[in-house]
Amino acid sequence: MNEEMASKIPRRRGRPPKGEAPDTRSRILDAALDLFARDGFAGASIRKIASEVGITESAIYAHFESKRKIYETLMSEAGPPLVLGVLESGVDLADPETFLRELARRVFEAWDEPRMRLFASVLMRESGAGSVSGGANLVGLIEEARRRLAEEVFGPWMAVGLVRDDFSPEHLVWEFFHPLAYIRLLYLHGQATEEERRAGLRLAEEHLDFFLSCALRDPEPQTSTSEQ
Amino acid sequence: MNEEMASKIPRRRGRPPKGEAPDTRSRILDAALDLFARDGFAGASIRKIASEVGITESAIYAHFESKRKIYETLMSEAGPPLVLGVLESGVDLADPETFLRELARRVFEAWDEPRMRLFASVLMRESGAGSVSGGANLVGLIEEARRRLAEEVFGPWMAVGLVRDDFSPEHLVWEFFHPLAYIRLLYLHGQATEEERRAGLRLAEEHLDFFLSCALRDPEPQTSTSEQ
């Protein structure tokens, strides 16, 4: 529980000297992320967050106007870019197998970071319909990634016969990507043990093999339009 | 919010006459399930549960000794049997395609029930590691189903060449079943709209087609051991 309940010695009254308690704002965000992941939005209290940081509750209100604002700030700072930015960073699109393996590798590299695992917990807890609005909607985030992968990656591949064409590009993306998202939620969450994480990564690799063996096609013998 | 905030007229003091407020205990459980699904364990209060049922908070304590006990009671009443009982009810194992389609149909029939959708929300919210212990562990429940399907269904099929054998039975089960579980959590939760539910069911069907087209094999031309 209170692993590092922060210095018991109460601070003296006014604004602390420069170097003493650096970047309280981000320490509040870190503590909040931790507690939201463990206890959910409703279960985490300003009081616990403050005590984790080592300041009083009222000090928090100098940085954020409410608990919900803390939540929204967190969520807006770790939204889509982290999922899709990976895609943008220019992996070679020519060979599906290489591309998908590299994409999965990068996505999992990001998702396996401690901070991202905390986000996975929060997403899992709070992304249902009745939840804290403001930012994180799990289905929404994933739909976005799915749409782009379908349009920009699987669609073109299908057009040149690199992947099977008896399912839509959208569905191929789904079969590729959603199991990975599922693994993230179940195996790469905030309190996942080393063992769970390894199990998750192993599953992901095996899924990739399975998917590739199902979806790939050898490129057709170049019935190029220029020589019909 | 308070769709049916229950009769505003306060009841009179003592035990109510027989037919008047029937089966309070199960009405408490229903209200609690509803609120746990919407607000999470921490976010749902005894007070709200009581007000939903139309009794005072203290009346609840005549039925359950604590909020946690209500939660545990709920979870113990809707555990594994609902997932696996479906499997037991004797669907013909001879033809994989028929069996798997029927299994999926029954599982989704159960999961699409309003009450089961509420459970999906609660599972999603509270099954992370740091959560309310007692009963529901999502990974645990699914592992159990997976193990049995692998041993009793996919294993035998693989032995007789009905499914591909370049992946373990366990992994084939995973590729078959986990996308369905994922759909349940994301599309068949407590507050899912009609539209989300339909999208989920459509995805499930398409997944089934995809999986069958990947995993099935025509039975081998009966190289039976008796005629070698």
Added chain:
DNA sequence: ATTATCTATAGATCTATAGATAATGC
């Protein structure tokens, strides 16, 4: 003057218990 902290506190809400009361079932 502004900022980041503290002390003190208001007011809401929450879980749970004690004790009164009225119907039930023996």
Added chain:
DNA sequence: ATTATCTATAGATCTATAGATAATGC
């Protein structure tokens, strides 16, 4: 006598604000 409810209340905890105080940066 038991059970299911109520009224009343204790005591914890929670969010948030007011106002004092001390360092910072102009």
